[in-house]
Amino acid sequence: MVETTRRREIEDVASSLFRERGYSGTSVRDIARALDIQGASLYAHVASKQDVLWAIVDRMATRFEAAADAALEVADAEPDADPGTRLAALVRAHVGVITDDVERASVFVHEWRSLSTERRAEIGRRRDDYERRVRTLIAEGSATGTFTEVDPVVAAAYLLTAINGIVSWYRPDGRVRPETLADAYADIALRSVSP
Amino acid sequence: MVETTRRREIEDVASSLFRERGYSGTSVRDIARALDIQGASLYAHVASKQDVLWAIVDRMATRFEAAADAALEVADAEPDADPGTRLAALVRAHVGVITDDVERASVFVHEWRSLSTERRAEIGRRRDDYERRVRTLIAEGSATGTFTEVDPVVAAAYLLTAINGIVSWYRPDGRVRPETLADAYADIALRSVSP
DNA sequence: CCTACCGATCGGTAGG
């Protein structure tokens, strides 16, 4: 599957450039240059610049969804599963997806606005669904007294923008280890809704 | 000062477009069209597209700095000034600057990367200074036992990305009132570092 | 603030 690895290389390079300069600020030639091929040659592998963006964003959306599903499933399997455990598991999973691939994660967080109208709408829906899960989780914790009384909409916005904000500063070769970060963020998040 | 108001109109329109489509995704003609003038006519008022971006970003940087200064000064004047009061005041001030002008704030948060090398470096320094103040505040609270023991770097990153994240979802005509938001955010922020 | 215009670059296609 030469085709597949080349596509992946293109996505890697594009993610990195999109993160640095944005989708509009990155030309097809920029991507090609990073791969040591001619601009027009890129079209042997992709249909359009837009398709590259879509591949990155769609893949990451799926990854976030899957990670949340898996984390909540595990958390629910534990005998002492409460909203706190669930929220911590969700945060840890979300942070893990980001640190595992900051470049694509950054494109997902910031560049989905450059998607074509329909694709943008789809991602908008999926983001809404995801955010709704977080809100529900917080609302449940609030209702049972595990969490303090907060506006779930505001608290979820605070939480999600904080976590997604990792894409703006995290570097894999930096001082902060992924595991440490996941723990610290789960900790802060939990404390921020504690009574 | 006709010149000044026209410049302000240009900045208003540019902020709105830069927020929606990004600096690279916005053309000089887009800005001109929103003002009902010809693309080239814009150059009667501004030297370059880059200068418009700089005007917006520089103005907002100054506003954030001034708001933080004022808030901390007031907080320190109170007899029971402790790190908690100071942090709450800082958060409220920061949120206030954002809700007061989400469009420019959004450009400040997201588009400063499109600044020319030197200007980008200057804003980088000023952002670092600002972030350092937040870290110090958190570290002081940690040391005196007002706050829990946290990594000030990680906690400050969490806090600042959460607050700046307001630019990604806040709408002046939305459900959430600016004052309510400032209170709620100060509350969550304080709780997130409480023992 | 306008018209007329500039060279450079854009995303993408044709045809190998």
Added chain:
DNA sequence: CCTACCGATCGGTAGG
């Protein structure tokens, strides 16, 4: 994956 090429648009200038 390359060369050659396309029309459209880019930021910006000259000269009123």
